[in-house]
Amino acid sequence: MNEPVVSFVNVNKTYDGKALVVDDLNLSVHRGEFLTLLGSSGSGKTSSLMMVAGFEMPTSGDILLDGRSITRLPAYRRNIGVVFQNYALFPHMTVAENLAFPLQARKVGKAEIVKKVSRVLEIVRLTGYEARKATQLSGGQQQRVALARALIFDPALILMDEPLGALDRQLREAMQYEIKHIHDTLGISVIYVTHDQDEALAMSNRVVVLEKGKIEQVGTPKELYETPATAFVAGFVGENNCMKGRVRLAESDRCVIAMPWGDVSAITVGPAGAGRDTTWSVRPERIEFDSGSGDLDNVYDGVVKDVVYLGDQIRIYVAIGGNTFVLKVTNKSELAVLTIGQRVKVGWRAKDCRAFGLPH
Ligand SMILES: Nc1ncnc2c1ncn2[C@@H]1O[C@H](COP(=O)(O)OP(=O)(O)OP(=O)(O)O)[C@@H](O)[C@H]1O
Ligand SMILES: [Mg+2]
Secondary structure (H helix, E strand, C coil): CCCEEEEEEEEEECCCCCCCCEEEEEEEEECCCEEEEEECCCCCHHHHHHHHHCCCCCCEEEEEECCEECCCCCHHHCCEEEEECCCCCCCCCEHHHHHHHHHHHCCCCHHHHHHHHHHHHHHCCCCCCCCCEHHHCCHHHHHHHHHHHHHCCCCCEEEEECCCCCCCHHHHHHHHHHHHHHHHHHCCEEEEEECCHHHHHHHCCEEEEEECCEEEEEECHHHHHHCCCCHHHHHHCCCCEEEEEEEEEEECCEEEEEECCEEEEEEECCCCCCCCEEEEEECHHHCEECCCCCCCCEEEEEEEEEEEECCCEEEEEEEECCEEEEEEEECCCCCCCCCCCCEEEEEECHHHEEEEECCC
C-alpha cells in the first residue's frame, strides 16, 4: 500500500499567469488507496484532478504515474479511468453502445467488446440493461454506467470528480457504498473529489483538505476529525464550536485560554504561547451536562437557548457568557426534558479542546 501510484511534485497551476490555483502541491497517492481531495468551491480540486487526467498541464512541477513523469503524456495514453459529475453519456446510444464506444475507437475486437461490456455491467450491477437507452435510466443508473465506462479499460487508477453531486441523498449514500465496494474488490486506486465532508469521511482511506490551492492537512478520516491541525480543518471537517480568545498560560502541550466567562483548559496545537491570540474548538458531541463527578476540566454556567429535535439526535444551543455553543446529544428515551431559558451546567475535557495558532 505504500508504493505511490501517483505523485504530485512541486506542482503549481495558474490559468491567468497570476493567481496560483494549485500552489506547490506535493502529494503521493498509494497503490490501492482511496484518496479524497476535500475542499470548498474554488480550492483547486478539479484543477488537480485534471492535471492527473491529462486535460490540463501543470504550470510548473511534475506529476508521476508509477514513478514516471506523465506531464507530457497525452491523456489517452495514461490509462486512467475518469468519472465526472455530468456523466455525459451519449443519450441516443444504448448502455452497451455507450460502453463499447471507447473500445471501438481503439479497434478492440467485437467478441472482446461484448466480454468487457458484460463484465463491467456486472461490476456496477446493471446486467440486463445493455439495450436501454441512456435517457431511459435513472440518475443513479446513469452514474453507474459512467463508472462502468471508466472501468472498461481495466485502469489501475480512477479519478472521480463529484460523481454523486447530482443525486439525492439516499441514492448518493447507496452509490457511496457501491463505489467503495468496487474499490475494495477490484483493488484499484481512486482519487475522489468532493466538497462534502461526510462523503469524504465515509469513503476514504485518506483525505486531503485543500484550501486556496494548498494542503491544509492530510490524514485518515479519524485523524482529521480527532486531531485537526489547523482551525480551518477543525471548522471544515465535521462540526465544531470555534471561538477566539487569548492564551493566558502555556506549558508543554497544554494551555489556558482566558475567556470573558472564565478560563478554558485546552491542548496546544498550533503556536499558542502565553499572550497570543488563538482560535480554539470543541466538538458538539464532546460537551456534556455536568453530573458533578468532577471529570470535566472545564465547567460553566449556561442557559438553554434552543432545542432542535433531529430524530436520532438532539441539538441543544447553550449560551455561556455571550457565546452560543452547540451540543449534540444522542436521542435516548431517558433524555431529560430541557426547556428554553433553563439554567444548566455544561463542560468538557481539556483533551477535547484544541487551541490553534492564528494564520499569519
Ligand atoms: N479553465 C479555467 N480557466 C480559468 N480559471 C479557471 C479554470 N478552471 C478553474 N479556474 C479557476 O481556478 C480556481 C480553482 O478551480 P477548480 O475548478 O480547480 O476548483 P474546485 O475546487 O474544483 O471547485 P468546485 O468545488 O467549485 O468544483 C477557481 O478560482 C477557478 O475559477
Ligand atoms: Mg470542481
